[in-house]
Amino acid sequence: MAADYAALKKGGFMRQAQRDNFSMRLAVVGGNLTAGQLTTIAGIAAKYGRGHVHLTSRQGVEIPFIKLGDIDAVKSELARGGVSVGVCGPRVRTVTACQGGDVCPSGCVSTYALAEEISRRYFGRELPHKFKFGVTGCRNNCLKAEENDLGIKGGMSVEWAKGDCVLCGVCVKVCGEGAISMEEGAIKLDVPKCNQCGRCVKSCPTEAWKGEPGYLLSFGGTFGNNIAQGREVTPIINDRDALFRAADAALEFFAANARPGERLRTAIERAGWDAFKTHVEAALNA
Secondary structure, three states: OOOOOHHHHHHOEOOOOOOOOOEEEEEEOOOOOOHHHHHHHHHHHHHOOOEEEEEEEEEEEEEEEEEHHHHHHHHHHHHOOOOEEOOOOOOOOEEEOOOOHHHOOOOOOOHEEEEHHHHOOOOOOOOOOOOEEEEEEOOOOOOHHHOOOOEEEEEEEEEEEEHHHHOOHHHHOOOHHHHHHHHOEEEOOHHOOOOOOOOOHHHHOOEEEEEEEEEEEEOOOOOOOOOOOOOOOOOOOOOOHHHHHHHHHHHHHHHHOOOOOHHHHHHHHHOOOHHHHHHHHHOOOO
């Protein structure tokens, strides 16, 4: 029986230049693998591949030189070691994430927990074309959120508490946007200039700056053959349920408006950014 290459690709097995050899893509969420999973992967690479793996640009792991006749055995042994196979093609891909606030002192949100939840909700969902989520913990944007169909960046809604302030001026110095100034014995925040980075909150020695963590979303980013930066169409979102309503809305819009083989960006540009914004806002206000 001839191999069903389309089904194999959907299941994470990509044909190589070498006949009947496949590079097997593994499911990795937020770039996080346990030591036990790494041991399993190393064993599979040694036993069924050529003893090495490839780390993809999206925090994925691929094991090349898997033979067609070994695929079922490989999947079974991976499963016993707690490792599952990824996906390719027109569907929601692996969710990428930086280490976020659980590890990085700059992080405003817990990125890995969010990436896991996104993966549970959406990973592998069939769509007109590929759809990529990326989660980065702060404005440093190590993960380049705007390259994704839906990029999520950690931020903070900030507020100054006069009674706790000693007017040391640290917040003025760390604000890269020039949004904070000291005038006549008081701190002034130029709200339109504030980019919700949270540096004022993290640097204040007296906790005079209060911050509420939130999510800054960008939509329609692409890389590769056609490069476009994702756009922010909503203000910072401080509620996790609202974040997922916005994500649901983006996927619904994509499924309803995109043609086969067309990315979210192209579908939005044909339907209009105003129409997309209205759709997302309706979900947020529901």
